[in-house]
Amino acid sequence: xxxxxxxxxxxxxxxxxxxxxxxxxxxxxxxxxxxxxxxxxxxxxxxxxxxxxxxxxxxxxxxxxxxxxxxxxxxxxxxxxxxxxxxxxxxxxxxxxxxxxxxxxxxxxxxxxxxxxxxxxxxxxxxxxxxxxxxxxxxxxxxxxxxxxxxxxxxxxxx
Numbered sequence: 001x002x003x004x005x006x007x008x009x010x011x012x013x014x015x016x017x018x019x020x021x022x023x024x025x026x027x028x029x030x031x032x033x034x035x036x037x038x039x040x041x042x043x044x045x046x047x048x049x050x051x052x053x054x055x056x057x058x059x060x061x062x063x064x065x066x067x068x069x070x071x072x073x074x075x076x077x078x079x080x081x082x083x084x085x086x087x088x089x090x091x092x093x094x095x096x097x098x099x100x101x102x103x104x105x106x107x108x109x110x111x112x113x114x115x116x117x118x119x120x121x122x123x124x125x126x127x128x129x130x131x132x133x134x135x136x137x138x139x140x141x142x143x144x145x146x147x148x149x150x151x152x153x154x155x156x157x158x159x
Contacts, residue, residue, distance in 0.1 A: 034077070034082065035082045035085050035086050037091045037092065037093040038090065039106060040092075040109070041109065044057075044090050044091075045130050046130075048090045048129070049130035051090065052130075053088060053089055054089060054127050054135055055089070055090045055091075055092050055127070055128045055129070055130070056089045056090070056091050056092065056125060056127055057094060057126040057127075057128060058092065058094065058123065059094045059096075059113075059117070059119045059122055059125070060072075060095050060096070060123050061095070061096045061097060062093075062097050063097040063098060063099045064097070064098045064099070065123065067123055067140045068123040070140060074142075074145065074148075075145045075148045078145035079145070080146045080149055081148060081149055084152075089152075094113050095110065123140055124137070124139055125138045125139055127152065127155055135156060135158075135159045136152075136159070138151065
């Protein structure tokens with residue numbers, strides 16, 4: 001009986017350690033390969049003009065919106081998206097968090113952009129050119145990073 005209990009307890013501990021190790025390692029890997037997200041539309045337009053790239057505007061509630069968290073985890077944190085974005089997009093995050101404090105200036109800029117683009121829900125993605133002209137609009141889509149990249153390419157190809 002003691003041997004069975006000891007084996008069961010050992011298995012439980014190993015399983016628990018394995019799950020914990022996976023959860024700790026995953027965010028570190030995602031962070032080390034992450035791309036840069038700007039938070040200033042004027043700066044994003046300047047970079048887009050200089051590099052002749054479209055801007056991906058990501059309207060999000062980063063700390064409370066379940067679909068935003070899902071999109072970030074399934075797409076934006078993945079290598080396939082990051083490799084594409086690094087060469088083909090300027091990334092702009094327009095955040096409306098509930099528990100993260102943003103500067104008053106950033107809050108006002110984000111609200112102005114939300115109104116300008118008539119954003120009613122999160123996540124909302126706009127693809128715009130360096131002058132701010134809309135090239136496409138989308139949101140969360142299932143299928144992972146590779147499929148999302150193909151979807152973005154189709155939206156951009158229309159213009």
